[in-house]
Amino acid sequence: MRIGELAARTGLTRDTIRFYEKSGLLVSGRTANGYRVFSPGAVEWLRYVRTAQALGFSLAEIARTGEELRGAADTAGALSALFEEKIRVVDARMAELAVLRAELAARVGTGCPLRASGAPG
Amino acid sequence: MRIGELAARTGLTRDTIRFYEKSGLLVSGRTANGYRVFSPGAVEWLRYVRTAQALGFSLAEIARTGEELRGAADTAGALSALFEEKIRVVDARMAELAVLRAELAARVGTGCPLRASGAPG
DNA sequence: CTTGACCCTGGACCGTACTCCACTGTCCAG
DNA sequence: CTGGACAGTGGAGTACGGTCCAGGGTCAAG
Known part of the structure; x- marks a missing residue:
């Protein structure tokens, strides 16, 4: 097309x-x-x-994934490894989000919001 | 300081x-x-x-959070609401990541990698 | 009084990820 | 053969998030 x-x-x-x-x-x-x-x-x-x-x-990272996919075209194992690595990255990102979530949750309904910790104002 | x-x-x-x-x-x-x-x-x-x-x-989003924190300084409820909203955003982001993770996991060890779906090459 | 560490401002510049534009070429329908 | 939809190129411009620098002020120590 x-x-x-x-x-x-x-x-x-x-x-x-x-x-x-x-x-x-x-x-x-x-x-x-x-x-x-x-x-x-x-x-x-x-x-x-x-x-x-x-x-x-980033686009650069995604492009690298594409290139690796191209390079390892005939090796199913390499592809699986690539996806597994990407899954680990995703898991790490989710873990970071979980930490932020916990920090936020700990402040809900308390008297110690972030502002008391130096937010602008 | x-x-x-x-x-x-x-x-x-x-x-x-x-x-x-x-x-x-x-x-x-x-x-x-x-x-x-x-x-x-x-x-x-x-x-x-x-x-x-x-x-x-983005910095703009974070700055907005800071401003809202400043504006609602004396209302603990507003602060909690703000944090709860942010938690919802974080949850949504985690859900998106979970979807990507599932897509990746589905391709690990299979004969149908992304490349078969149009990766460059 | 000078040196050096620290601070100020304004403005240029960078990488990322587009977005728009002018100008030109291709191709099919009427 | 002309119009219009589609395609191409190169280059400028935009927004974001910094980063660097020139030129200059502040202040304590020697």
């Missing part, structure tokens, strides 16, 4: 897709006249990109 | 602290000669700022 269709299917703008391609986040073929051509799977890949990004991963 | 000590205690640079103050994230007094003066609690507040920031909250 061409860039317009991919944009329509993912909700991204053409500019963003071109930017992603330039950043190495997305690889495309070209037609004889220079138009970009994307495989149908690009839709799913971009969905993954947006999810990972929303969760705090 | 003055800016140098606060910087040393938080691990931030003076420039960052000045930037935070300019952004309304931090409020300071001034000595007669114009030097900024911070309360000891600023250390704890900045720790909170960095934690929240690392978890994906």
